[in-house]
Amino acid sequence: MGKKSRSSTSSPSTPNPEERKGFSLMNDDLLQNILSRLPATSFASAAAVSKAWNAACSRILSRPKLSSAVSLNPSPLVALQEVFDKVMSEPIRPHFAIASVGPGFYLKNVLQFMVDKLGSRTPIILSSVSGIIGRDALTHEFREVKWNYGHIGDEVSSNNGIVLTVGFVPGLKVDAIPLLGHNKAPQGSMIDDFVMDIKSYTSSVSGYTSPLAIIMIGDADVDQKPIIEKLDYAMPMETIIVGDERGQFVYRSADVPRNASTSQKHSLDAVALVFARDRDKAHGNCSFGIGDIEFHFALSNGVSAIGPRLKAVSVKVKASENVTWLTARREGQQEILDGQSMLDDIDNEMENHMEYVELYIGVTRRRNCSVGSDKPRLMTTLTLHGVEGGDEEYLYVDGVGIRTGDCFQFYHSDPKTALPSCRNVSSALRSLKLDWDSKCCLSKRAVVNAIDKKEAFGGFIFSCLGRGESFFGHLNVDSTPFLENFPGVPVAGIFCGGEIGRGYTGLTAHGGKEGSAHCPLHVYSTVYLVMSYASPAEH
Structure with a gap:
């Protein structure tokens, strides 16, 4: 038998070029x-x-992606593992992570777990909150849960849980930037440094000085009003700012020098998760194949104005107790009202039902504001102060910063305002979706400018701890605007001690009655942050 030529045979392990080509093509789809x-x-x-x-x-x-999960497992370690396994069960490259936990978790231990799993270069914010919102990692059931605190003997019993969100946002840069307080430096200068740090970071990564959005957590023991007011002054309205005014938190920045530890000299007063355009991957740039990520803001109000407008006459500040004492007169009248007189008037307006509501005063403040060496500019803000009581001398309210001559009005928590306000938010989000659909249809008629449909890929909810089932009498009311408009889209949220929220919206916190006054800090409200994406134009 003659010897076979090499060309007439081929080893099973070394396919010829044509076979290799077909095998490779078949495996592209299979591999993906x-x-x-x-x-x-x-x-x-x-x-x-x-x-x-x-x-x-x-x-x-x-495309961008948000992955989120909730666990209410009574074991913190098991709960942490459950949410991590769920959010990381599908492909994702973590660009940032936000976690919120109940009182049974040790923040530093949870942060270390997340750093070990996600890497030291992933910006992370972890906070202890009053309740969580999201889908259960095991059952996929949507939950709004607030902690129930109670004492059994010497032990404290409470519900517990965690919500974890990991985001992938190509075309954006994200980092956590802290506000470090200093016992020898005035708070004003530290706030200026904080604002300039945010602007500097944004400029370095995007070429602009203003980010797209900021998610901020403030320390519960620090007055956040001057911090938020300075951010409100320094950032254009295009920059959306949301978050929790009174939290307990730890963080990890992608920039190692920003991971300063607190000491006797420094305190951690707030932290901001900053979202900015990536100058190296400009949105809509086809060469990178990256589309446009946008942030959208909505607000559900939960307080109603009551009684006449008043003007502060005598103001005393107890800074050590963070309390203000004041008297007032009705606008256009000379009679000076003490605290008890003002409360009696409000009680009469409410037909003796004042004990069933939370009472606040909304103070219209007109102040010059500046950052660093900028020329001061007059700003008008509406700040809300909880009413702590009153007597035959003064009305007592929490917080400082009120001056003689400031005008104010009483507000009270009101589910009859909050429920239709939630419906208004749902209608606004529905209109947003319809706008996306209409623009998509118009653009597809022009082949040159054709784009994929813009759609939501994730969102966050920040709701007052006073809301929820006990406030509305129904479950998941605050989540409904998001769920009914974006079913299947990941959303996570928390119950806050004070809601941070400012941005363009057709809904205003107090019905626009205060004219041009900004109100970036709210009470009995729910703040919504929706993240959307449109693919780059096809040519």
């Missing part, structure tokens, strides 16, 4: 299908195998 089913940690490892695998992974993660 397999990689898309991997959990995030395995997906990250696969992306490093080869250029081909990295390209396949990039195709899978070509």
Whole structure:
């Protein structure tokens, strides 16, 4: 038998060029299908195998993504593992992480767990809150849960839980920037430094001085009003600012020098998660294949004005107790009213039902404001102060910053205002969706400017701890505007001790009665942050 030529045979392990070509083509789809089913940690490892695998992974993660989960497991360690396993069960590259927990969690331990899992370069904010909002990691049931505190003997019993959100936002840069207080420096100068740090970071990554959005957590023991007012002054209205005024938190910045530890000299007064455009991957830039991420703001109000407008006459400040004492007169009248007289008038207006509501005064403040060496500019803000009581001398309210001559009006918590306000938010979000759909249809008629439909890919909810089922008499009222307009879209939220919220919206916190006054800090409200995405134009 003659010897066979090499060309007439081929080893099963070394296919000829034509066979290799077909095999490679078949495996592109197969490889992408397999990689898309991997959990995030395995997906990250696969992306490093080869250029081909990295390209396949990039195709899978070509759009922004938010992954979120809630666990109410009574064991903090089990709950932490459950939410982490859920949010990382699909491909994602963490650009930031936000977690909120109940009182049974040790913040530093949870932060270290997240750093170990997500990497030291992932910006993280972790806070202890009064309740959480989101989908259960195991049952997928949507939950709004507030902690129930009670004492059994010497032990404290409470509900517990965690909500974890991880985001992938290509085309944006994200980092956590802290506000460090200093016992020898005035708060004003530290706030200026904080604002300039945010502007400097934004400028360095985007070329602009104003970010797209800020999610902020303030320390419960620090007066956040001057901080938020300075941010409100320094940032254009295009910059959306949301968050929790009174939290307890720890954080991790991608920039190591920003991870300053607190000491006897420094305190951690607030932290801001800053979202800015990436100058190296400009939105809508087809060369990078990156579309446009936008942030949208809405607000559900939960207080109603009551009684006449008043003007502060005598003001005394107890700074050590963070309390203000004041007398007032009705606008256009000379009679000076003491605290008890003012409260009696409000009680009469409410037909002797004042004991069933939370009472506040909304103070219209006109102040010159500046950052650093900027020329001062007059700003008008509406600040809300909780009423602590009154007697035959003074009305007592929490907080400072009220001056003689400031005008104010009483407000009270009101579910009859909050419920239709939630419906208004739902209607506003519905209109937003319709606007996206109409623009998509118009653009597709012009092939040159064709884009994919703009759609929501995630969101956050910040709701007052006084709201919820006990306030409305129904479950999940505050979540409904988001859920009914964006079903299946990940959303996470918390119950706050004070809601931070400012941005363009058709809904105003107090019906626009205060004219041009900004009200970036709210009570009995729910703040919504919706994140949307549109693919880049096709040419």
